[in-house]
Amino acid sequence: xxxxxxxxxxxxxxxxxxxVTPEETVAVLSDGEARLDFAQAFLLAAQQLGATxxxxxxxxxxxxxxxxxxxxxxxxxGNRSVIxxxxxxxxxxxxxxxxxxxxxxxxxxxxxxxxxxxxPIEVLTRLFPNEDLRRRVEVGEQLLGNAQEMHITSPAGTxxxxxxxxxxxxxxYGYTDTPGRWDHWPSGFMFTGGHPDGVDGKVVLxxxxxxxxFRRYIQNPVELTIEKGFVTDIQGDGLDAALIRNYMAKFDxxxxxxxxxxxxxxxLADWHHMAVANPHQELGMDALSYYGNxxxxxxxxxxxGGDNDTPCHxxxxxxxxxxxxxxxxxxxxxxxxxxxxxxxx
Ligand code: FE2
Numbered sequence: 001x002x003x004x005x006x007x008x009x010x011x012x013x014x015x016x017x018x019x020v021t022p023e024e025t026v027a028v029l030s031d032g033e034a035r036l037d038f039a040q041a042f043l044l045a046a047q048q049l050g051a052t053x054x055x056x057x058x059x060x061x062x063x064x065x066x067x068x069x070x071x072x073x074x075x076x077x078g079n080r081s082v083i084x085x086x087x088x089x090x091x092x093x094x095x096x097x098x099x100x101x102x103x104x105x106x107x108x109x110x111x112x113x114x115x116x117x118x119x120p121i122e123v124l125t126r127l128f129p130n131e132d133l134r135r136r137v138e139v140g141e142q143l144l145g146n147a148q149e150m151h152i153t154s155p156a157g158t159x160x161x162x163x164x165x166x167x168x169x170x171x172x173y174g175y176t177d178t179p180g181r182w183d184h185w186p187s188g189f190m191f192t193g194g195h196p197d198g199v200d201g202k203v204v205l206x207x208x209x210x211x212x213x214f215r216r217y218i219q220n221p222v223e224l225t226i227e228k229g230f231v232t233d234i235q236g237d238g239l240d241a242a243l244i245r246n247y248m249a250k251f252d253x254x255x256x257x258x259x260x261x262x263x264x265x266x267x268l269a270d271w272h273h274m275a276v277a278n279p280h281q282e283l284g285m286d287a288l289s290y291y292g293n294x295x296x297x298x299x300x301x302x303x304x305g306g307d308n309d310t311p312c313h314x315x316x317x318x319x320x321x322x323x324x325x326x327x328x329x330x331x332x333x334x335x336x337x338x339x340x341x342x343x344x345x
Contacts, residue, residue: 014128022051027053039095058076100302123285133266136343137189201226244314251310261294273287292334
């Protein structure tokens, strides 16, 4: 299949942000017939930069293919030849979705950096990353890493406190030039976790807030009571509260734990995008990244180094919140406050 010239150009710019050099090897990982156009364009883009490039394609398991429920289980599990080949590369372009898997951890532990690319070309183009986004995300990383306590409030009634310091801060800005570092194109946010027993208060999901797992905007308020790091009560009339209650009840008590917390900094991301997106074709990075959101979540913390591995994970980007760190206002009514973290555009 001939590679689209504009796609090769876009991917070359992305590899330049990743600082791919002629001395480096870029591996492209794909499964079945998915994203073969991306694979071809990445190979050509790497070649244009003088790098050595190769592609690994493995069969796609029959059940694989959607974005729901496959996290952590990958088509390369136990495939030592493929895993060793990827470890030998400097940069792996993951077109398959290794996120949350043992294989991903093993590959990046050798210093190989990894970039996940699974969104449609329209989203990759519109949310193309830049160095200023990285700079601002790293400002957030500093602020979050130095804080002892986070407090979040909202007009809808959210009032929750996180005791910080137990977990590292993770960044996502859409490219990676740091050995062993994973990133996801596109993104634009950072996060950490509260102490496993150190989150207390309530989160009120307001109309317009998003429950990513359901691809759904909240329509009726839902009040989550949180005690010692766990959701202990879910109140609300209407479908939203019922859906969340019913979904979480399918898992064990680890599902009710509070997971990562942070905020979005990508001014190019559209809050409304999920309303018009094809849920089978993207993970929905607009919702996770949009500027001034508070990204609240429940479920696992293995991503941060914790031991809660529940598969029940709800990302819930909240609008219009105020977030403080040790009393300093970071997000005010859904807008970014520290000048050095504000978008310039
Ligand atoms: Fe998440």
